[in-house]
Amino acid sequence: MKKCLNGHLSSDTENFNDPGLVPYAATISSRRLRIKALEEKLKKENNGSLSYFANYHEMFGLHFENENDSWVFREWAPNATEIYIVCEKTSWQTSKDFALERKENHLFERRFSKQTFSHKDLFKLKVVWPGGEGERIPTAATRVVQDARTLIFTAQVWHPETHYQWKINRFLPPDEPLLIYETHVGMALEDGRIGTYAEFEHHILPKIIDAGYNAIQVMAIQEHPYYASFGYHVSSFFAASSRFGTPEELKSLIDAAHKSGVRVLMDIIHSHAVNNEVEGIAKFDGTCYQFFHNGPKGYHRQWDSMCFDYGKPEVLKFLLSNLKLWIEEYKIDGFRFDGITSMIFEDHGLGRAFTSYADYYGDDVDVDALSYLTLANSLVHDIQPEFITIAEDVSGYPGLAAPLSKGGTGFDYRYAMGIADFWIKLLKEVKDEHWHLATLWHELTTKRKEEKTISYAESHDQALVGDKTLMMRLMGGHIYTSMQKNNDSIETFRGVALHKMIRLITIATAGSGYLNFMGNEFGHPEWVDFPCERNNFSHHYARRQWSLKYDPDLYFYSLSEFDQQMIKLVKTNDLFSCSDVRLLCVHEDDKVIAFERNNMVFVFNFHPSLSFSDYMFDAPPGEYKLVFNSDDIRFGGKGRLKKDQHHFTLFDSDRFGKRNLLSLYLPTRTAIVLKLKKRQ
Structure with missing residues (x-):
């Protein structure tokens, strides 16, 4: 009989009144006052409204x-x-x-x-x-x-005789956990070509709805001349990319999503602009500084693009108006603001680790950029109170997703970008039998309490050429030869098992939302590489092989089924409504970790070879039911656990001093979820 009696690991999650910020109170206050003064000035000059200014x-x-x-x-x-x-x-x-x-x-x-x-x-x-x-x-x-x-x-000229007639004039999103499916319209088809808005609406949107996600984050919508830029080098900010279809077809796609209760979030690029002069706005009037900083400050050397001068009223008008158009003309439900680190630091955060609060409150912070981001959040929420804004920031700048009323920048959420980076680092550098689970727990759960976060195991960033998806890192070349269900190799069992466990522990510890990139839920076997000279302009890697997901003889099918049921579990139990994730057990030698959230107990046995019977650890007293386990045969597992089995905590007052213990069978490389049915 094994016992795990480590107790709790304290969380490093900080309060909003963070004592570490005290030395920088004057800087924080001066920035806040400057931003507030700018907003009041713009409103005073524009009938008391930012929306009036954004014209x-x-x-x-x-x-x-x-x-x-x-x-x-x-x-x-x-x-x-x-x-x-x-x-x-x-x-x-x-x-x-x-x-x-x-x-x-x-x-x-x-x-x-x-x-x-x-x-x-x-x-x-x-x-x-x-x-x-x-x-x-x-x-x-x-x-x-x-x-x-x-x-x-x-x-x-776009002036059709009849304008698009919206079927859903005012979309009210369902009151559910935020579950985002990150997509790209052009590469969504299995065919080796660029897909369209209409094809996405009719063929891809139903797959996303069936998978259980309730929001799509659409990349590369703003017009961009170079398809392989993944939409990051924007040329025409107010134009929906015509390579995917017409404005009416994009509106129809958004309308169809709303009809099915799905939010449409848009990747908005306001951190930089393409440096193309004929297609874009660089040197529009012959100068470098009409929209951008003059000199080296106006050029992003790593991205080969132009950097906006957020201190110019005309630039603020341009960018705020851009947000307003996408909301009012296309009924977008939210923005993912890309590249915020690049915006707010004059060196764009390149090569910096951001290990000290001093990194956030030095003279190299572009307060004009912070002002713009605050104004942007104020504007979009004035236009549409239910609107969602998400900050994509790798620096960890405090308060980005804190409310404006509390001195924050006003984003509704921020992406927990370090989690995906940590998973890649772990898989690249450490064998899973040597994973340090306390460190993993710290990375998954360390979040600022005043900020809502969205976790993910991998996004498009980890799938682009130059990197690899989690499944490719887990399987290597075996992903092409060993995914048949009649294959019983250790490489396949390891890859399939860990892929499920990584995703479950990531979503189970997520703060307020979860994201998945298109196809990664079923372990898509290839990276994303858009047609270019390097690959002889092939679309082979700029597509999604959905047929793998629907082949019941392949493990891709099982991984898809696992993800669908995992999403259902989170929605059915409204997991994110309780932010308290309480560690129950971590045992480094046994590679076991268990925690409790919202009356559910999650247990993970990461050990590569050992299964444990009668494994005991502290848990809230009561009767529990097994409601989910990654070893289920339909999920590509071995079927070693009894479905719907009930477990009762044992009260031990002699050997360990008045403790309530759960005793479980934990198969190797398996995750289980128990739901509290009755308290004792």
């Missing part, structure tokens, strides 16, 4: 004015001397009839008759500045298309 997309670009029965085009270009619209009607040459008039405040404007432009017409701008000129896409373009032959991007 860049309403003012600039090409608009049809029904009241005047005519078109108007406006652009903002401080360094420009002349701007022309060039199109088929001008033979793509400059024409005085299409020259914009220079107005005050660096604005250019011209009105055109109703007959001048028609739906789907193509056009560009010719911008002239002192000493040069160049073709440009309007900064507020809402539709940009690429010529299949020349590969040139051009703005397109």
